[in-house]
Amino acid sequence: MRKSRIVTLAALVALAVTPQATAGAQPGAEQAGQPISVEALSAAATLPGSARAERLIYRSTTVGRAPTTTSAAVYFPPGEAPEGGWPVIAWAHGTVGLGDDCAYSVAGPGAVERDWAYLGTWLNQGYAIVAADYAGLGGPGEHPYLNGVVEAHNVVDAVRAATTQYPSLSNKWAVVGQSQGGGAAVFTARYATEFGGPALDYRGAVGTGVPAYxxxxxxxxxxxxxxxxxxxxxxxxxxxxxxxxxxxxxxxxxxxxxxxxxxxxxxxxxxxxxxxxxxxxxxxxxxxxxxxxxxxxxxxxxxxxxxGYMGLPESGFDRPVFLAQGLRDTDVITPETLRYFAVLHANAQPATTRTYPTDHSATVNASLADSLPFVAALFA
Incomplete structure (x- = not known):
């Protein structure tokens, strides 16, 4: 009986979290990344300084690659788009909660002053921002919190939907995330090329306050x-x-x-x-x-x-990754995050890691001095 149950649980893990890039793996999966509609953003979710801000509803997937509908906030810099379109920063937000009214594109960021300063800096550098709500936030179903593969699908599908919906966006993109979103950025970095396919030109990732192990x-x-x-x-x-x-x-x-x-x-x-x-x-x-x-x-x-559910990938990264950790961070287990840095280096992954004398929240903007030039080099 015990052996049978272990086999059953192993099958459940494989179904729920194993990456599946084949479009026909589940009914409706081939529609992932398709835009459905555009809505006005609430004032709470509108990034100050954005020339245009909208809520994009799109198709994605959730547990077991089951089809679902979710949303993202899309922000455009002021001025005319450069030749080839605005390069895209996919923002993977930190923990906001599980209720639909907590969704980033509905209620805005939990840490308003911090996140607006951070995202405003990327916007001022000439990047459009696509901020995905993860599956189950602001849409049907429940949110499988910290299910990294689901979050990676949601982020990639948001970029695909945005670049389909808005001709002024480039297909060149990088992912940036904090806390829960830092983990989502790491998972996205591992699977972005696989999930995005040739239509998207994924360049690299930035993650801060990443919850490891x-x-x-x-x-x-x-x-x-x-x-x-x-x-x-x-x-x-x-x-x-x-x-x-x-x-x-x-x-x-x-x-x-x-x-x-x-x-x-x-x-x-x-x-x-x-x-x-x-x-x-x-x-x-x-x-x-x-x-x-x-x-x-x-x-x-x-x-x-x-x-299998939340463990961060330790290898297989095909583009550069920048990871930053505050040494006074008590929201994640800082020694475990530093251990993760060491594992990536030991596995010869393309990872740049930095530490700062800051807490969980302050590391976000403290890291910009290093992450801005890192990302600029990705798009150069």
Whole structure:
């Protein structure tokens, strides 16, 4: 029985997270990247200084390469497009929450001052920006949080849809991301050429505050582990991951591993944006350990399952990647991110890595001094 279940779980992992570039792998997958419609952006989601800003609805894929509809915010620099069109920066945003009203193209960035300064800098350099909402955010279905392959499809499909919809955009593009989006940028970097095909000219990637090897720590979650309340954001991230796991692997019965407290907070996280959820968790002084009735390790080969779901690619990058980490960052596990840097270098990947004496949020703009010339060289 145990062997049979392990085989079944292995098949689930393969279905949910194995990259599939073949257009006909799932019904409707061949339509991924097709624009559907254009809408006005809310004021909250409109980048100051953009000459034109719109919400683009497009076709993409979600868990198991199932077809879905999602959206992106598209920003244009002022002035006339250069010959060949505006080069594109695909913005992979950080955690905003799981509810539709949390979606980037609906509510705008969670860290408004930081992200507007960051994106405004890229805009002022003459890049158009395509900011994808990941599958399940602002569209049908649930968001499989930290499912890197799904996020990579969503980012690539947003660029494809935007370059199809807007003739003033070049097919030359790079991806830039922070936190959850830093991980999405890494996955996109690994699969951009494969997923984008010859129609798109992918050049490289930038990621800051990248969450690496989360699976190594998360696998030990269980009753009383950890026994104290962590920062509200860290607890919120775990709740989002639990939601992502039950969206990607409904057969696992994640709810059966949780206490009543755990089920209540996991359900709350399914619709909550990161700011309000963090405040509620802080007020309630909730610990991760109190949410589990049984260890997460009850799931056979839980580490393998988690690594297949969110584990960052360690090789196979075909374009340059720039990764930056703040040494005072406590939102991700900084030693694990630095370990990831070392693994990429040991594997002879085309990675440039930098550290800064900053926290999770401040690293975004601190890294511009190095990432701007890095990206400029990609398009040169």
């Amino acid at each position: 989360i699976e190594d720590v998360l696998q030990f979650s269980g009753p009383g582990v950890p026994p104290i309340a962590l920062s509200p954001h860290l607890t919120a991230y775990v709740l989002y991951i639990l939601n992502g796991l039950r969206t990607t692997f409904p057969e696992l019965g994640i709810a059966d591993l949780l206490t009543d407290t755990g089920r209540t907070w996991t359900d709350r996280a399914q619709t909550a944006c990161i700011g309000p959820l963090g405040e509620e968790l802080d007020a309630a002084n909730v610990s991760i350990g109190s949410m589990f009735a049984r260890p997460l390790s009850t799931i056979p080969d839980v580490h393998g399952l988690l690594a």
